[in-house]
Amino acid sequence: MFNETKTHEITVDVVILTIKNNALQVLLVKRDNEPFKGKWAIPGGYVRLSENLDEAAVRVLKEKTQVDNIYLEQLYTFGDPLRHPNARVITCAYFALVRSEDIRIESSENLGWHKVEDLPALAFDHKEIIQYSLKRTRERLEICPVAYQLLPEKFTLTEMQKAYELIMRKKLDKRNFRKKATTTEGLIELDEYTKSLSKRPARLYTFENIKLNSKRAHFIKKGENK
Amino acid sequence: MFNETKTHEITVDVVILTIKNNALQVLLVKRDNEPFKGKWAIPGGYVRLSENLDEAAVRVLKEKTQVDNIYLEQLYTFGDPLRHPNARVITCAYFALVRSEDIRIESSENLGWHKVEDLPALAFDHKEIIQYSLKRTRERLEICPVAYQLLPEKFTLTEMQKAYELIMRKKLDKRNFRKKATTTEGLIELDEYTKSLSKRPARLYTFENIKLNSKRAHFIKKGENK
DNA sequence: TAAATTAATTGTTTTGATTACATTATTAAC
DNA sequence: GTTAATAATGTAATCAAAACAATTAATTTA
Numbered sequence: 001m002f003n004e005t006k007t008h009e010i011t012v013d014v015v016i017l018t019i020k021n022n023a024l025q026v027l028l029v030k031r032d033n034e035p036f037k038g039k040w041a042i043p044g045g046y047v048r049l050s051e052n053l054d055e056a057a058v059r060v061l062k063e064k065t066q067v068d069n070i071y072l073e074q075l076y077t078f079g080d081p082l083r084h085p086n087a088r089v090i091t092c093a094y095f096a097l098v099r100s101e102d103i104r105i106e107s108s109e110n111l112g113w114h115k116v117e118d119l120p121a122l123a124f125d126h127k128e129i130i131q132y133s134l135k136r137t138r139e140r141l142e143i144c145p146v147a148y149q150l151l152p153e154k155f156t157l158t159e160m161q162k163a164y165e166l167i168m169r170k171k172l173d174k175r176n177f178r179k180k181a182t183t184t185e186g187l188i189e190l191d192e193y194t195k196s197l198s199k200r201p202a203r204l205y206t207f208e209n210i211k212l213n214s215k216r217a218h219f220i221k222k223g224e225n226k
Numbered sequence: 227m228f229n230e231t232k233t234h235e236i237t238v239d240v241v242i243l244t245i246k247n248n249a250l251q252v253l254l255v256k257r258d259n260e261p262f263k264g265k266w267a268i269p270g271g272y273v274r275l276s277e278n279l280d281e282a283a284v285r286v287l288k289e290k291t292q293v294d295n296i297y298l299e300q301l302y303t304f305g306d307p308l309r310h311p312n313a314r315v316i317t318c319a320y321f322a323l324v325r326s327e328d329i330r331i332e333s334s335e336n337l338g339w340h341k342v343e344d345l346p347a348l349a350f351d352h353k354e355i356i357q358y359s360l361k362r363t364r365e366r367l368e369i370c371p372v373a374y375q376l377l378p379e380k381f382t383l384t385e386m387q388k389a390y391e392l393i394m395r396k397k398l399d400k401r402n403f404r405k406k407a408t409t410t411e412g413l414i415e416l417d418e419y420t421k422s423l424s425k426r427p428a429r430l431y432t433f434e435n436i437k438l439n440s441k442r443a444h445f446i447k448k449g450e451n452k
Numbered sequence: 453t454a455a456a457t458t459a460a461t462t463g464t465t466t467t468g469a470t471t472a473c474a475t476t477a478t479t480a481a482c
Numbered sequence: 483g484t485t486a487a488t489a490a491t492g493t494a495a496t497c498a499a500a501a502c503a504a505t506t507a508a509t510t511t512a
Contacts, residue, residue, distance in 0.1 A: 053305040079279035
């Protein structure tokens with residue numbers, strides 16, 4: 001049995017989500033090798049002997065986006081024997097929430113953002129992994145305001161509401177949303193307004209820099225962080 | 227880099243929890259090999275090439291407890307390079323909730339239940355894994371009545387409340403608990419009572435057999451299962 | 453067999469959170 | 483200065499959670 005285990009390989013795959021062009025989008029790379037050559041996939045790579053899983057995920061994320069110090073959380077480990085057609089590859093999936101403004105990706109033939117509502121054909125079980133990351137993001141949103149990880153540093157309440165609506169896939173009442181949002185701990189009202197490109201200017205808000213780390217989703221739940 | 231990955235090993239470890247002697251307890255095995263020979267550990271084993279992770283966890287659970295078809299959920303994957311002193315072993319941890327009545331374990335020198343509040347010295351990072359499983363169990367309890375997985379088939383509301391109190395580590399109000407418990411979907415009031423060993427007999431309840439499977443914690447949240 | 457003991461059972465009030473819902477205010481464009 | 487577009491705001495109704503004590507049904511003991 002020991003010999004049998006020797007041929008497992010382990011990777012990390014990172015679902016990188018952002019809000020861009022009024023849609024929730026995921027970063028995909030086009031595979032240039034078999035299997036699934038030419039199909040889109042979420043970024044990933046082998047785990048090195050010297051690094052732990054979080055570090056591997058951070059590395060993959062940095063390789064693709066040039067950013068670090070962002071919201072990153074282990075999602076689930078996928079290990080179906082048939083998920084990779086040629087080998088036994090177990091993948092530890094992570095998901096990351098990034099601000100599209102922080103990332104300067106020259107979208108190319110082989111790398112780019114894709115709306116989660118309109119995904120291309122994906123390699124391996126990556127469609128399932130993305131679906132699960134969306135579910136987890138919704139769950140997180142219900143207990144802590146992670147959406148601000150997707151927003152620009154300064155944002156309007158309307159933008160924030162839009163982010164919630166995209167993630168939760170439903171319309172929210174404007175007054176109720178604002179009432180709740182403005183009592184969220186960590187939200188700071190600025191004395192700045194949008195440069196009224198047209199119409200009435202909107203007040204800008206920001207979030208104080210809560211250290212959200214990736215340590216096993218030890219999140220702050222409502223009321224526990226007083 | 228490919229060669230480097232060839233030396234990872236992957237295991238599953240299963241935190242098996244039950245309520246026994248009025249305490250939350252975890253099943254531990256004493257290691258008879260190095261490393262950590264003589265230390266207690268949670269049951270685990272290598273993942274076989276032919277099985278997926280859930281199947282590996284079910285197998286480990288069955289080997290130790292002779293039970294299957296119980297509550298089992300993937301917990302987290304631990305992959306610190308130093309968690310195993312001699313090798314690079316990544317472990318996918320699961321947790322299981324079992325009824326102590328369903329398990330006939332002859333507690334021995336090498337296998338037995340230990341109160342989670344009073345754990346012996348543990349091998350590897352198993353203490354951390356157990357702590358995390360307790361946190362997850364509390365989170366699950368808040369959104370669905372998994373505690374019945376720990377209770378006998380027929381139980382009194384007082385027993386159910388006790389289970390909640392052990393998991394949540396706090397006292398609950400009797401009337402509020404009963405009000406909420408008796409409106410829980412799936413709880414069935416029986417026309418049976420405890421054989422009054424002493425004092426007033428208590429009504430017995432049971433849970434209708436909800437299929438809780440281990441598929442990636444796709445749990446039924448309040449209100450979503452109507 | 454009466455009284456004491458032990459645990460089971462039950463309801464109301466208060467409080468806080470969520471939901472539903474429409475008008476006024478501020479700017480730019482014409 | 484009128485129009486158009488988006489920002490900003492409050493109140494009533496409903497539901498959920500929390501606080502809180504007396505009565506009932508059995509056994510045990512006197």
